Amino acid sequence: MREISILIGGEAGDGTKLTGKLIGKILNRMGYSVFIYDDYQSLIRGGHNFSIIRAKDKNVKIHQNDIDILIALNQETIDFHKKHLKKGGIIIYDSSNIESQKGIGIKMLEKVQKLGFPKVLRNAIALGALCKILGIDFKILEKVIKENLETYQKENIKLAKFGFEEPEKKFELNKLSAKPKILLTGNEAIALGATKAGLEMYIAYPMTPATSILHFLAKYKDEFGIQVVQPENEIAGILMVEGVVYAGKRAMIGTSGGGFALMTEALSLAGMAELPILIVLSQRAAPSTGVPTYTMQGDLLFAINAGHGEFQRIVVAPGEAEQAFYLAGELLNLVWKFQVPGILVSDKHLSESTFSVSLNVEKINKTSPKLFKGKKGYKRYLLTKDGISPLAFPGQKNVITKATSYEHDEYGLTTEKPDEIVRMIDKRKRKKDAIIKEMKKRETVKIGGKKNSEKVLITWGSNIGAVEEVANNLGYKVIQPLYLEPFPIWAIEKELKGTKTIIDIETNSEGQLATILKCHGINVDKTILKYDARPFTPKELEKEL
DSSP: OOEEEEEEEEEETSOHHHHHHHHHHHHHHTTOEEEEEEEOOSOSSEEEEEEEEEEESSOOOSOOSOEEEEEESSHHHHHHHGGGEEEEEEEEEETTTSOOOSSEEEOHHHHHHHHTOOGGGHHHHHHHHHHHHHTOOHHHHHHHHHHHOSSSHHHHHHHHHHHHHSSOOOOOOOOOSSOOOEEEEHHHHHHHHHHHTTOOEEEOOOOTTTHHHHHHHHHTHHHHTOEEEOOSSHHHHHHHHHHHHHTTOOEEEEEOHHHHHHTHHHHHHHHHHTOOOEEEEEEOBOSTTOBTTSOOOOOHHHHHHOSSSOOOOEEEOOOSHHHHHHHHHHHHHHHHHHTOOEEEEEEHHHHHOEEEEOOOGGGOOOOOOOBOOOSSOOOTTOOOTTSOOOBOOTTOTTOOOOOOSSOBOTTSOBOOOHHHHHHHHHHHHHHHHHHHHHHTTSOOEEEEESTTOSEEEEEOGGGHHHHHHHHHHHTOEEEEESEEESOOHHHHHHHHTTOSEEEEEESSSSOHHHHHHHHTTOOOSEEEEOOSSSOOOHHHHHHHO
16 A cells, blocks of 8 residues: 555544554554644534544645544544545444444443543554554554553553454555654644744743644753743733843744734734744634634734734745744744744644654754944944844843834934934834845745646645645646745746746635735636635545646
């Protein structure tokens, strides 16, 4: 087999997400590239949760709904997903609580109850049966359990052996020669990229789907040498970030749309005070509470235009975990170089999905901003050709540092004089030209698919996995803007030369990237929009095209 898709489903509390990760790790050890999609409702117990694990012998960035193996921990999983089982596919199910199926029924719940183990340990039986069906050496499963489960290791191994003994081998999943890759979620990649660029403090109030950045960095804060703080709300959080960067330390905050909405006044403060803050905006279905554990791309125009008044910001939007790692580190360095706020736009699909990645960690390193090296006469908002003033920080000898929300002169003293107001606004505006000059040295647009095709698919963010796969199948060119503010129109116009058809693909209802393109004089021929709070899969996108 060159490719396999496995779905495990149950209710909240059944451990489907962790088990899906373990399946991914097993397949990763077999040399396959892995993608894991997690689908869960906003419930602590009950409802329907499932994970789809897709593994291929080449790079994979998206799941398919059609599956080869269905692992069902409850009847609802059978009812919802049996229709997606491919011809010749297999069901592994807990016959303790599911009606008899054509497949492999094992009394998983009955077994763990008989042994007096917690209910969630029945997943180990399913793992054992899965490995037997695929012809995977039990030693690989045993090693994955030992490396990833801190509690009940012996019990899980015992139950996995029980599951391994039950079925016969059905498929031949050959072990590949490729070395196992790192498995990272988008949020983990963001956290690691920022850390590599010198992140010193992460501050966030929990909000799905950004919350796992907080959990990940809190878990590894000692290893990374950073501080992690959970404040009382999002407004407190962004103001703390602004205090930290004023003091000379690199800080980041993560949230979703509702939390970002609360931060917009402080975002304007960062624009006026020229504070290099970094915000991770992980989108979910909206408006208001929306569908909090599902995905959407409805906040792009909000991110680009949020805040009152006119001020420069840098907005980037990675589409998969490797891009998330590099862009997070790159953006943290850039906001410090130009002393502007930065926004990294993600979404639930990117933030919480798991990818096989190969990272060049040396590509991201902390770079130094422009620093004040004089001994006296410091002007925090010194007028310069590129709009960037040298930085100094509290405690520096013979230096008075200021940060203000009020319009000000070069020293940071409040002003209401017309000529000084104009000079400061022009100073901040000059940063845009400096940022664009810097962007032209970087990869601001990613090109994929058939690069000489006259038919172009243009998309952004987490759609890239499905779009690239379909483009390779059908012969389309793919344009993916990585930077969205300032918008890299120079790079996009170059790539659109000779194009006859432009199709914009987004997971929102209005085509927000198409709107930006139109503002820059580019009209798309068609939009394909999906807004049911689920991501595109290659099959449905190919059907649309």
